[in-house]
Amino acid sequence: MAGALLRTGSAAAEGVIVISSRISIELVQKAGMMGAAIIVGVSAPTALAVRIANATGLTLVGIARDDGFEVFTHPERITRYW
Numbered sequence: 026m027a028g029a030l031l032r033t034g035s036a037a038a039e040g041v042i043v044i045s046s047r048i049s050i051e052l053v054q055k056a057g058m059m060g061a062a063i064i065v066g067v068s069a070p071t072a073l074a075v076r077i078a079n080a081t082g083l084t085l086v087g088i089a090r091d092d093g094f095e096v097f098t099h100p101e102r103i104t105r106y107w
Contacts (some may be wrong), residue, residue, distance in 0.1 A: 042056050044064070053074045084103065
């Protein structure tokens with residue numbers, strides 16, 4: 026994650042981090058250190074990851090599928106466009 030951002034000169038806060046694995050506490054911590062606001066994963070997050078994401082202000086989205094997703098923390102960043 027971090028290496029790709031450094032190579033392109035992008036800021037984590039300007040986008041969404043999307044991962045294809047379970048959202049662990051380590052990934053939440055890394056996203057927070059990078060300054061990310063939103064992290065999305067295809068699996069459910071661990072309970073500790075949810076607690077840390079909530080405490081640090083990170084929007085955590087899991088179980089992301091074609092038909093929807095579940096917002097676990099700070100849903101105010103997620104908007105719906107019609």
